[in-house]
Amino acid sequence: MASMRDIKRRKGSIQSTQQITKAMKLVSTVKLQKAKTKAEESKPYFDTMYQTVKSILGMSENIRHPYLDGGTGSKKGVIVITSNRGLAGGYNSNITKLLTRGDLPKEDVVVYAVGKKGKDALERSGYHIAADYSEVMDEPSYHDAMHIGRRVLEAFEQGEIGEIYLAYTVFKNTVVHIPVMNRLLPVSAEPSSSEKDSASGVSDSGTVTGEKAAGQKEEFTGPEAPMNFEMEEVDALDLLIPKYITSMIYGGLLEASASENGARMQAMDSATSNAEDMIDDLTLAFNRARQSSITQELTEIIAGAQAIS
Secondary structure (H helix, E strand, O other): OOOHHHHHHHHHHHHHHHHHHHHHHHHHHHHHHHHHHHHHHHHHHHHHHHHHHHHHHHOOOOOOOHHHHOOOOOOEEEEEEOOOOOOOOOHHHHHHHHHHOOOOOHHHEEEEEEOHHHHHHHHHOOOEEEEEOHHHHHOOOHHHHHHHHHHHHHHHHOOOOOEEEEEEEEEOOOOOEEEEEEEEEOOOOOOOHHHHOOOOOEOOOOOEOOOOOOOOOOOOOOOOOOOOOOOOHHHHHHHHHHHHHHHHHHHHHHHHHHHHHHHHHHHHHHHHHHHHHHHHHHHHHHHHHHHHHHHHHHHHHHHHHHHHO
């Protein structure tokens, strides 16, 4: 049995840790409310943008454009959104598993990392990191999403990559956070396998995704009327698709931010509860050790008194 001094030191250490986890839970709760509000307020815009692009493509026939046909490159660019800090349960590992345990070959993947945890994990696994935007997760903005979108579109147009994917965590509620990986380019008028199979949890690449992400609520039902463009079709897509890419990335950043804080709040709540259980166990162990010590001292005193008499 450990000594009372060891037990007391251990108990004090856990109590200090518990105070830290309580504080981190409170901070995450406040950040979650802000991130959740921002994500919910902006979500209708991203949903509308997604449905608009699908509708335009669905009602336009025989459009030839690189954004629709695919890039000339054989690589697949994946924008991976994770956090800069840990202590968030399985939040970061769930995203990296979409790649490491998915069907996209490692040698064909180019990673655009948003978040240090995902970047470091994928770098250790041997993935090529083309760019690091970890500072974006401190305070995601539409300008940041636009910058990332321009970078991946340039790589797409220059033939560095032929497809663009977005891997992030969908915020469903405080407890449920769903990792997904969706293909952003090439855009297809028909519903992708990610949209068809999102309910069953399979994406374009066969990766487990969980449920539908933001903007993927309705399946394409076919054109209702032909689409006429006041400008040339190619010019219209050159204007629209970058906005679509930026919107999807920004939506993913907001969803990921809310999911991160929700996951950290849950992790810190569990850590606080576990610390409370450990403190109770150590208190019981300390009382037993103290009782044992008192009993031993009494036994020694009685034995000494009997020896004297």
